[in-house]
Amino acid sequence: MKNLLSVLKISVPDKIFLKDPETSVLGKKIIEHSIFLIDEIGFENFTFKKLGSKIGSNESSLYRYFESKHKLLLYLSSWYWAWLEYQLVIETYSIANAKDKLEKAIHIVTRNVELDSNFSHINESVLYKIIVNESSKSFLTKKVDKENKAGYFEVYKRIIVRLEQMILEIKPDYKYALSLASTILEGGLRQHFLTEHFPSITNYNKNNTPTHFFTQLVKNTIQ
Amino acid sequence: MKNLLSVLKISVPDKIFLKDPETSVLGKKIIEHSIFLIDEIGFENFTFKKLGSKIGSNESSLYRYFESKHKLLLYLSSWYWAWLEYQLVIETYSIANAKDKLEKAIHIVTRNVELDSNFSHINESVLYKIIVNESSKSFLTKKVDKENKAGYFEVYKRIIVRLEQMILEIKPDYKYALSLASTILEGGLRQHFLTEHFPSITNYNKNNTPTHFFTQLVKNTIQ
DNA sequence: TTTTTATGAAAGCAATACTATTATATTTGT
DNA sequence: ACAAATATAATAGTATTGCTTTCATAAAAA
Numbered sequence: 001m002k003n004l005l006s007v008l009k010i011s012v013p014d015k016i017f018l019k020d021p022e023t024s025v026l027g028k029k030i031i032e033h034s035i036f037l038i039d040e041i042g043f044e045n046f047t048f049k050k051l052g053s054k055i056g057s058n059e060s061s062l063y064r065y066f067e068s069k070h071k072l073l074l075y076l077s078s079w080y081w082a083w084l085e086y087q088l089v090i091e092t093y094s095i096a097n098a099k100d101k102l103e104k105a106i107h108i109v110t111r112n113v114e115l116d117s118n119f120s121h122i123n124e125s126v127l128y129k130i131i132v133n134e135s136s137k138s139f140l141t142k143k144v145d146k147e148n149k150a151g152y153f154e155v156y157k158r159i160i161v162r163l164e165q166m167i168l169e170i171k172p173d174y175k176y177a178l179s180l181a182s183t184i185l186e187g188g189l190r191q192h193f194l195t196e197h198f199p200s201i202t203n204y205n206k207n208n209t210p211t212h213f214f215t216q217l218v219k220n221t222i223q
Numbered sequence: 224m225k226n227l228l229s230v231l232k233i234s235v236p237d238k239i240f241l242k243d244p245e246t247s248v249l250g251k252k253i254i255e256h257s258i259f260l261i262d263e264i265g266f267e268n269f270t271f272k273k274l275g276s277k278i279g280s281n282e283s284s285l286y287r288y289f290e291s292k293h294k295l296l297l298y299l300s301s302w303y304w305a306w307l308e309y310q311l312v313i314e315t316y317s318i319a320n321a322k323d324k325l326e327k328a329i330h331i332v333t334r335n336v337e338l339d340s341n342f343s344h345i346n347e348s349v350l351y352k353i354i355v356n357e358s359s360k361s362f363l364t365k366k367v368d369k370e371n372k373a374g375y376f377e378v379y380k381r382i383i384v385r386l387e388q389m390i391l392e393i394k395p396d397y398k399y400a401l402s403l404a405s406t407i408l409e410g411g412l413r414q415h416f417l418t419e420h421f422p423s424i425t426n427y428n429k430n431n432t433p434t435h436f437f438t439q440l441v442k443n444t445i446q
Numbered sequence: 447t448t449t450t451t452a453t454g455a456a457a458g459c460a461a462t463a464c465t466a467t468t469a470t471a472t473t474t475g476t
Numbered sequence: 477a478c479a480a481a482t483a484t485a486a487t488a489g490t491a492t493t494g495c496t497t498t499c500a501t502a503a504a505a506a
Contacts, residue, residue, distance in 0.1 A: 019483095024483080026483085026484075041365065042364060042365040044364065044365075045365070047461085047462065047463075048462095048463080048464085049461090049462080049463090057484080057485080058484070058485045058486065058487095059463095059464090060464095060465085060466090060484085060485075060486080060487095061483080061484050061485065063463095063464075063465080064483080064484080067464090068463075068464080069463085133363055134363065136359055136363065137360065137363065139420070140356055140357065140359065140360065140416075141265060141267065142264065142265040142267075142268070144420050145420060148420060148421065153421070157421065157423065157424050160424045161424070164424075175426055175431055176426050176431070176435075176436045176439070176440075177426065178424050178425055178426045179414060179425055179426050179427070179433070179436045180436075180440075181424070182413070182414070182417060182424055182425070183406065183410050183413075183414070183440075186410075186413055187406050187409070187410055190405070190406075190409055191402060191405070191406070193363075194405060197362070197367050197368060197371060198371065198376070198380065200380065201380050201383045201384070201387075201401050201404070201405055202401055202402055202405070203398055203399050203400065203401045203402050204402070208398055208399070210402070212399075213399045213402045213403075216399070216444070217399075217403075217406075217440065217444055220443040220444045221439070221440055221443045221444070242452095247452080249452085249453075270492085270493065270494075271493095271494080271495085272492090272493080272494085280453080280454080281453070281454045281455065281456095282494095282495085283453085283454075283455085283456095283495095283496085283497090284452080284453050284454065286494095286495075286496080287452080287453080290495090291494075291495080292494085
């Protein structure tokens with residue numbers, strides 16, 4: 001996996017950026033350190049000026065890559081979904097049995113990303129924390145319909161459709177395959193958030209994880 | 224229900240406001256019109272200055288009620304959860320059968336709030352739209368742990384616990400009653416959001432609603 | 447009728463979220 | 477090696493945000 005990703009490039013819809021951050025040293029530094037800074041101070045308090053001073057660059061240079069911090073968040077989200085889609089495809093590709101395949105898929109999309117694969121300048125486990133805490137802000141805006149039309153959420157929607165297909169493979173007449181798919185994906189993130197900030201309304205511990213919960217839920221529903 | 228609510232007062236944790244908006248004409252106008260304005264322009268674009276000019280009041284007067292727009296959002300969210308809890312209690316109180324009770328509860332928390340009960344200055348159906356689109360921003364912040372300790376999310380958590388109790392009534396040994404409860408509540412909101420903005424990844428129409436989806440899901444899981 | 451309380455008007459302030467201009471590196475093509 | 481193109485930096489500027497402060501006035505309560 002590590003090897004493959006060093007050859008492949010994670011591909012983000014290109015209307016999100018003004019200049020592809022993957023094509024320069026400064027661009028990569030922007031991505032790398034924006035992840036750390038957003039994680040540290042939160043998206044609301046994050047500014048291009050602060051990021052610029054962290055990486056020794058001028059604010060105006062950052063605006064050449066992204067027209068706003070909102071677009072940067074869209075970029076980070078898309079990158080994460082593309083990375084997750086990659087894991088999903090690679091790790092389930094060779095599984096023939098439909099039930100095993102779906103179980104594996106649920107595991108992949110609901111697990112806590114705790115390790116950085118170190119294949120690039122992007123730290124996936126810190127990015128995962130941003131996805132849990134901030135990513136929904138990328139679509140909870142008044143611009144969502146316009147941006148959806150512009151294709152900014154394609155990768156995300158593709159993952160949902162992949163999960164849907166795996167569900168329909170097992171139960172072709174299930175009416176809510178898409179709804180279930182999005183509930184697993186978004187619900188997984190939310191359950192991890194609750195575990196960290198509202199533990200009194202979760203049931204998780206070492207042996208009982210969101211992955212178990214969703215696996216059981218899906219099994220009972222479509223089998 | 225309408226009658227009862229005209230006697231009862233929806234109670235919001237009192238540390239959220241500086242001065243209780245229910246105690247004055249201006250206070251009520253702030254709540255009433257903030258709901259319309261946030262719905263119209265979105266929480267990010269909403270300012271006390273804009274609200275002030277809508278209601279013919281000075282910005283500085285609004286700050287006497289809420290120390291920030293974030294606190295106002297917390298207030299609106301808490302108000303909504305308190306209102307929902309009220310519906311939940313009233314509408315399920317007299318149901319003896321545990322399964323019927325839970326089914327009714329799922330219906331209440333996942334249904335689209337389309338009508339304004341007109342018992343007060345608060346338009347519940349517009350407030351519901353704010354809950355769907357903006358409420359998660361009230362806890363997706365760096366202040367969440369401090370605010371949780373201060374009790375700002377008590378009403379929300381109480382609803383989850385009420386749902387948990389209903390689930391455990393049916394299946395006392397179920398390990399994920401709280402997880403399931405929060406998945407229903409939050410998932411319901413998210414599914415309504417998707418229906419409006421990402422319809423291509425939902426399965427809903429007139430006959431297939433989020434309520435049906437979650438009802439089926441829960442039935443299969445705990446029965 | 448005093449005095450307390452609520453609201454309004456105006457000004458001020460540091461920070462945000464950018465844009466624009468000009469200068470200086472750095473890279474690239476010939 | 478040199479000119480041209482491109483990328484980055486430095487500086488300044490702007491409207492708006494998210495408040496706070498001060499002082500004046502109006503309304504309500506003691």
